[in-house]
Amino acid sequence: MNPFDPTVHLPDELLERIRERAPIHDRDNTFPEQDLEELRAAGYLSILVPAARGGAGLSLAQAAILQQRLASAAPATALAINMHLVWTGVAKVFSDRGVPGLEFVQDGAVAGEVFAFGISEAGNDLVLFGSDTEAAPTADGGYAFTGTKIFTSLAPVWTKLGLHGLDTTSPDAPKLVFAFVERTDAITTSDDWDTLGMRATQSRTTRLNGAVADAAHVVRRIDAGPGPDPIVFGIFSVFEILLASVYTGIARRAIDLAVHAASSRRSKKTGAAYSQDPDIRWRIADMGLAYDALPPQIAALARDVDERVDNGARWFVLLSGVKHRAITMAKHVVDQAMLVGGGGSYFSSNELSRLYRDVLAGAFHPSDPESAHATAASAWLGPLES
Structure with a gap:
């Protein structure tokens, strides 16, 4: 087996262009859209997607090396891209273990979609094990989410938001619901990201007002609290x-x-x-x-x-x-x-x-x-x- 060459997926020339732009985005408090476009064109958004589905088929260990390399040039760009890679990484964990349900994330990443991470909530120290966001079931098997998420990196550019909320109304409630929603008028992104560092991540506050995930994009529905899911x-x-x-x-x-x-x-x-x-x-x-x-x-x-x-x-x-x-x-x-x-x-x-x-x-x-x-x-x- 040939040794892993990170420059294949993150060429030196691309890395240097990203490095040159990093201080500008930090100074101006702007999202590095050109970084994202160049990374998308290089196939970076799908590095963790299996080759059989059109991705690079890299391992998590190889992606970790690439993220160290990207962070050495532009930490905020790397941290923002991290949140997309988390979802493609979770999809890899599922597919590696024969668990269905996240194939649309893999196919979307290959097609250039950007997945954001909508888990963090102010004051919620349960993090993955609980949520203050309401997840209300809809008639067709989907869920409508109402609540506020913080630190939503990729705020100006994401196309799908992976999030969780708490279903308190179903007969078997309470249940934590993990799903993906589209960017619609039911979602408001605040222009409130003015921080000490990691400024280019643009990890803005996201407000959900009945944002709907259809049944096909409801990934898991589990008991609240720690568990093996x-x-x-x-x-x-x-x-x-x-x-x-x-x-x-x-x-x-x-x-x-x-x-x-x-x-x-x-x-x-x-x-x-x-x-x-x-x-x-x-x-x-x-x-x-x-x-x-x-x-x-x-x-x-x-x-x-x-x-x-x-x-x-x-x-x-x-x-x-x-x-x-x-x-x-x-x-x-x-x-x-x-x-x-x-x-x-x-x-x-x-x-x-x-x-x-x-x-x-x-x-x-x-x-x-x-x-x-x-x-x-x-x-x-x-x-x-x-």
């Missing part, structure tokens, strides 16, 4: 792995920039390059030691998903753990890179300054630090006594 495992595994990949890619870029700064700056005191300064060398070594642990961890967990390894209840601590370690590592690395870069890195036009702001977003994605630690504590100590 493949929709929960699929979303959680793909989301955490690809999220860890984006922040690991940010860390890699920060190291590269720090190495360049250390090699190109010279000390007035000694005349030597800062790369010869013992303190700078220790700092960059510390960054490298922290970074090197993450790509193998991401690759190992992604392979387990691809190969259908049964990690049982440990899946949740493994997945939340790799995401938590990735964002913690990335923030540490960017902090160190800022110091290596010197005072110039504090200017907003400096790439390290943008990475510094972007990396802060990592702590707000599920699983947040509190949730990750609670999951780990339960894994090692058992659940809290009631």
Whole structure:
């Protein structure tokens, strides 16, 4: 088998064009539509779709490598595309395990559709296990959704929104309903995305006022709360792995920039390059030691998903753990890179300054630090006594 070549799916020339546009979208607080169009033309939206359905047929492990590479050029573009790839990744989890229902996501991705992720809700710390959005059954087997979703990346461009809501009226209620809705007048997107970092994701608030998913696009209907359904495992595994990949890619870029700064700056005191300064060398070594642990961890967990390894209840601590370690590592690395870069890195036009702001977003994605630690504590100590 030939080794995986990420430049086939994300060529250097495309990556550089995306890198050049990143500071413009950050400065202007705009969505990178040209990035999306070029990625769509390159087949990037369907990298996780099986070749038999017209996609690239890549594994989750290979997609994770590509997302690290994309994030090294434009973190916000990578994070936005992540949300589309989550749904195509969940569709892959389903098809790999013989579970029907998400073939329309695979076919849509090949046709150029953009799938957004409408799960997050303000104040809902149940995340996948509950929803404040009302899911009202319709006469033809579909559902009408009413509620508010936050952090909806790809807001200006998505064509289908994957979301969940709670059915409280059916005879067997309550049931969590996972479905996809079209962009219609029943959906309002607020122009409220003005943030510290990850600005180009345009992860705006989405208000649903009876947005209808027809029966063919109702994917799962399950009990609320933790459970073994493949929709929960699929979303959680793909989301955490690809999220860890984006922040690991940010860390890699920060190291590269720090190495360049250390090699190109010279000390007035000694005349030597800062790369010869013992303190700078220790700092960059510390960054490298922290970074090197993450790509193998991401690759190992992604392979387990691809190969259908049964990690049982440990899946949740493994997945939340790799995401938590990735964002913690990335923030540490960017902090160190800022110091290596010197005072110039504090200017907003400096790439390290943008990475510094972007990396802060990592702590707000599920699983947040509190949730990750609670999951780990339960894994090692058992659940809290009631």
